[in-house]
Amino acid sequence: MDIFGIPLQAFLGQLMLGLVNGSFYAMLSLGLAVIFGLLGIVNFAHGALYMIGAYVAWISLDRFGLNYWLALVVAPLLVGALGVVIERTLLKRLYKIDPIYGLLLTFGLALIGEGLFRYAFGVSGQSYPVPELLQGATNLGFMVLPNYRAWIVLASLLVCFGTWFVIERTRLGSYLRAGTENPALVQAFGINVPVMVMLTYGAGAGLAALAGVLAAPVIQVNPLMGSHLIIVVFAVVVIGGMGSIMGSILSGLALGIIEGLTKVFYPEASNIVVFVIMAIVLVIKPAGLFGKEA
Amino acid sequence: MHGARLGKLAWAVGLLLLIVAPFVGLYPIFGMTALCFAIFACAFNLLLGYTGLLSFGHAAYLSTAAYTTGWLVRSAGLSPELGVLAGTGLAAAVGLVVGLIAIRRQGIYFAMVTLAMAQMVYFVFLQAPFTGGEDGLQGVPRGKLFGLISLRNDLVMYYVVLAVFVAVFLFIVRIVHSPYGQVLKAIRENEPRAVSLGYDVDRYKLLAFVLSTALAGLAGSMKTLVLGFASLSDAHWSLSGEVVLMTLLGGMGTFAGPVLGAFTVTGLQNFLADRVGSWVTVIIGAIFVLCVVAFRRGFVGELLAWWQRRGRKS
Numbered sequence: 148m149d150i151f152g153i154p155l156q157a158f159l160g161q162l163m164l165g166l167v168n169g170s171f172y173a174m175l176s177l178g179l180a181v182i183f184g185l186l187g188i189v190n191f192a193h194g195a196l197y198m199i200g201a202y203v204a205w206i207s208l209d210r211f212g213l214n215y216w217l218a219l220v221v222a223p224l225l226v227g228a229l230g231v232v233i234e235r236t237l238l239k240r241l242y243k244i245d246p247i248y249g250l251l252l253t254f255g256l257a258l259i260g261e262g263l264f265r266y267a268f269g270v271s272g273q274s275y276p277v278p279e280l281l282q283g284a285t286n287l288g289f290m291v292l293p294n295y296r297a298w299i300v301l302a303s304l305l306v307c308f309g310t311w312f313v314i315e316r317t318r319l320g321s322y323l324r325a326g327t328e329n330p331a332l333v334q335a336f337g338i339n340v341p342v343m344v345m346l347t348y349g350a351g352a353g354l355a356a357l358a359g360v361l362a363a364p365v366i367q368v369n370p371l372m373g374s375h376l377i378i379v380v381f382a383v384v385v386i387g388g389m390g391s392i393m394g395s396i397l398s399g400l401a402l403g404i405i406e407g408l409t410k411v412f413y414p415e416a417s418n419i420v421v422f423v424i425m426a427i428v429l430v431i432k433p434a435g436l437f438g439k440e441a
Numbered sequence: 442m443h444g445a446r447l448g449k450l451a452w453a454v455g456l457l458l459l460i461v462a463p464f465v466g467l468y469p470i471f472g473m474t475a476l477c478f479a480i481f482a483c484a485f486n487l488l489l490g491y492t493g494l495l496s497f498g499h500a501a502y503l504s505t506a507a508y509t510t511g512w513l514v515r516s517a518g519l520s521p522e523l524g525v526l527a528g529t530g531l532a533a534a535v536g537l538v539v540g541l542i543a544i545r546r547q548g549i550y551f552a553m554v555t556l557a558m559a560q561m562v563y564f565v566f567l568q569a570p571f572t573g574g575e576d577g578l579q580g581v582p583r584g585k586l587f588g589l590i591s592l593r594n595d596l597v598m599y600y601v602v603l604a605v606f607v608a609v610f611l612f613i614v615r616i617v618h619s620p621y622g623q624v625l626k627a628i629r630e631n632e633p634r635a636v637s638l639g640y641d642v643d644r645y646k647l648l649a650f651v652l653s654t655a656l657a658g659l660a661g662s663m664k665t666l667v668l669g670f671a672s673l674s675d676a677h678w679s680l681s682g683e684v685v686l687m688t689l690l691g692g693m694g695t696f697a698g699p700v701l702g703a704f705t706v707t708g709l710q711n712f713l714a715d716r717v718g719s720w721v722t723v724i725i726g727a728i729f730v731l732c733v734v735a736f737r738r739g740f741v742g743e744l745l746a747w748w749q750r751r752g753r754k755s
Contacts, residue, residue, distance in 0.1 A: 189549050240734055246549045247495045248733050251689065254682055255729025262722030375560075378678060382557040385550060415568060422561035426542050429554065433545040 153411050159290040165407015166400065167296050167365065170303035173399030174358040175380045176387065177307055178351040180395045181314070184327045185347045188238060188249030193380070194373030195260035196352045200226050200359025201368045202264060205275050215278035215364075222360045223353035230352025234345045257374065264370035272367020299361050306357065307396045314392055323347065382425040388438020398436060455697065459603055469595040470667070473602045475707040477664040480609050482687040482699030484656030489685070490694035491617055492649045493629030495552040498559025499657050499684050501539070504566060504676035506532040506658030511578040511671040512571050521584045521592060525662040532658020533651050535562070540650035544643055547632070556678065563676040577672030581665055592666065602663055609656055614696055616652070625649055686725065689732050692739030701740050 175193055182190045203225055204218035213221065233256065241249050281295045314320040325333045326340055334340045359373075366372060380399075387398030402421050409417040416423075428436060459476075463469050481503055488494045506528030514524040543554040566572045573579065583592035592598045616622050624645050627635045636642050665671045674680065683706060691702025706725075713721045732739070738746060 189553065237730065237734060244737075247552060248737070250495070250497075250549060250552055251685060252730055252733040254685075255726045255733065258679075258682070258722050258726030258729065260726075262719055262724075262726060265719045265722065374678070378556055378560045381553040382560075385546070385553055385557065389550075418564040418568075419561045422557050425554070425557055429542050429545050 156290060158411055161407045161411045162404065163290075163292065163296055163407075165404040165410070167299050167403070168406060169400040169403015170300050171358050171362060171376070171399075172380055172383050172403050173307050173396045174303050174361075175355060175376065176383045176395040176399045177310055177392065178354040179380065179384055180387075180389050180392055181310070181323075181354075182348055182351040183389050185323060185344055186234075186238065186242070186249070187246050188241065188253065189246070189381075190348075190351065191250055191253040191377065192233070192256040192260065193253075193351070193355050194375075194377030195257040196226055196230065196355040196373070197359040197362070197376065198264065198368075198370060198373035199229070199260060200356025201275075201363040201366075201372065202268070202359075203356065204360040204363045205273050205368045208275065209273075215360075218360050218363075219357065222356045226356030226359075227349040227353030231345055231349040233352075234348040238348065239341070239344075257377070261370050261374060268370065270369060270371065272369040275363040275368055277364040295364055299365070302361060303358070306354070310354070311392050311396065379421050382421050386421075386425050386428045386435055388435025391437040394435070394437025451697070455700075456607065459606075463596055463599055469599045471707070471711060473595075473599055473667040474664065475704045476602045476606045477660050477667060478684075478687065478707050479700045479703040480606050480663065481657055481660035482684055482691070482703040483609060483613050483696075484653045484660060485684045486688045486693055486695075486699040487613055487616065487656070488649055488653040489688055490698075491622065491629065492625045492646060493632075494646060494650065495549075495555075495685070496543075496650070496653070496681075497552040497556035497685070498539070498562075498678070498681050499555075499654070500676050500678065500680035501559035501562035502532040502536050502654040502657040503661035503664070503680065504671065504673075505535050505562065505661070507661035507665045507671035507675045508566060508572055508578055510662040511581040511665040514584060514666070515578070515581045516571075520588060521586055521666055525659065525666065528662035528665075529655050529658045532661065533655035536651045536654025536658075537647075540647045540654070544646050544650065556681065559676070559681055560678060563673070563678070566673060566676050572671075572673075575673065577670050578665075579670045581669045581671070583666050583669070598667060602667060605659065605663055609659065610696070610700070613656075617696075621645070621648075682729075683725070686729055686732070688739075689737075690728065690739055692741030692743070692745075695739070695741040695745065698739050698741040705740075 175197060179190055179193055182188060182193075200222045203222040204215070207213035207218050207221060208215070237252060237256075238249065241252060277295045281298050284291045284293045285297070286292075312320075314323055322333065322338055322343065326338075326343055330340045362372075383399050383402050384395060386402065387394040389395070402424065405424065406417055406420055409420040432438075459472075462472055481499070485496070485499050488496055506525075508528075509531045510524040510528035513519040513527055514521060519527070539555060539558045543551055543558065546554055567574060571578070583598060585591050586601060590597060590601075592601065617625075624635065624640055627638075627640070628642055628645060632642060635645075661671075661675060664675070687702035687706045688699045689702070690705060691700065692698030709724070710721060713724060717724070736743070
């Protein structure tokens with residue numbers, strides 16, 4: 148069976164790959180949106196934190212024999228702690244000045260991270276094995292679905308909607324949202340806003356690391372893996388509008404799928420399709436699809 | 442001594458230094474590369490320092506012009522001055538398109554949009570047939586300027602690049618001091634107020650963006666002539682970051698700052714490249730962090746602030 152002259156198997160395969168990429172876009176843009184909401188900082192280092200997450204997984208298997216499932220817990224905790232340190236020592240100095248400095252500082256941090264890992268591990272990729280439990284593929288009748296890719300999509304959906312639930316539906320989330328609107332008032336109600344800000348950045352960093360661990364078995368772990376991804380995620384965030392949590396999840400997934408489909412129909416454009424869509428969205432609706440600001 | 446006169450003196454000394462530099466040990470190729478980056482950083486500063494717009498994708502315009510000039514001069518046999526003109530023009534055209542899209546968002550979004558558009562340009566050059574992909578566009582001859590002066594000699598080329606640099610520098614000084622430049626500063630200081638005063642802010646910003654991208658293109662065209670090649674690293678986002686660093690380190694919103702920054706960063710990279718390998722990225726990143734946390738005014742900004750404090754005391 149063909150769809151527009153493309154074999155159905157290939158079509159569904161690319162659709163699945165697109166959905167996997169979209170899962171990463173969603174997780175990363177979600178973290179960016181949460182950090183931007185509370186700290187007012189566009190975290191350029193997000194890609195580097197994602198890369199470090201993947202390396203923590205690889206190192207802990209290679210050097211310490213810790214398996215995938217432990218890495219899934221250890222990497223976000225370690226990178227989250229790194230995030231807390233970064234926030235306490237550097238970012239907190241920037242809250243009162245122009246937000247472009249936050250972008251520049253985190254850009255510098257991304258360069259440092261990338262350079263250090265390049266020094267330690269070189270630029271060639273390290274492969275990370277798919278965990279035993281998720282090896283192989285399931286035949287769905289109309290397509291063969293690799294189990295690990297299905298897990299990525301499932302896990303990221305769980306994480307994304309979990310985060311959405313915490314922020315939009317719980318008391319903790321209401322503090323966070325209130326802190327975004329008016330930190331001084333929230334502080335006056337007896338909530339420790341600086342600690343909340345610190346933990347938010349830590350959680351965002353942890354989220355990026357979690358995405359890194361999920362990605363480790365399907366890509367080559369290398370120091371440069373984060374830098375291209377973060378630029379695409381920036382475009383995703385501009386398309387979705389950074390103000391909305393659900394907006395970043397949905398646009399992340401949708402753009403991943405569109406990118407996957409472009410690979411089927413016009414492979415040459417697959418690298419740039421997200422940027423083209425961004426340009427079109429900016430012309431039609433400058434605030435982004437889900438954005439609130441004018 | 443009076444501040445303005447001292448400033449003029451400093452400029453004269455700087456120019457004199459650049460003129461005699463090749464005779465007192467400056468390696469001409471390094472001097473020319475640094476001057477090209479100085480043009481690039483001055484162009485960038487027009488936008489960041491005087492209009493308050495952070496473009497995080499200026500490598501796109503430098504590389505557009507670099508490839509255009511390289512291809513026209515090498516494969517189409519154009520003279521160097523026409524090649525440079527065409528490169529600069531095309532960079533301005535790309536700048537116009539990106540500018541029209543990017544000025545629809547303000548502040549931090551502007552930076553993200555320009556970065557994303559530059560990444561798109563990077564991928565176009567990666568895949569386009571005429572750029573030579575990963576190898577780059579090699580073997581661009583320098584040719585004869587106006588059909589008369591051969592640029593093969595490094596010293597001749599150096600003075601041509603220096604002349605272009607001085608022209609760009611004076612042009613930017615002229616723009617900033619013109620009524621148009623005053624409006625740009627007003628936009629930088631308080632955009633809503635500039636709007637309420639009746640200025641069509643978007644048009645002012647767009648023109649500043651196109652001017653800046655054209656001059657960035659000029660830097661790229663000159664660089665291709667100097668080095669004889671254009672490559673993908675001209676279009677890479679790390680170069681867009683480096684020009685921010687040059688401007689920040691030297692002092693944004695000052696005339697001399699970007700020039701000093703360009704010489705410092707280019708010199709540092711040349712010096713470190715053979716000695717420390719991949720630590721260069723780490724060191725550049727660390728300087729970035731240091732600049733943002735403790736040194737936001739840059740060399741020239743700090744110097745001016747110190748001078749003003751001193752003037753008040755005496």
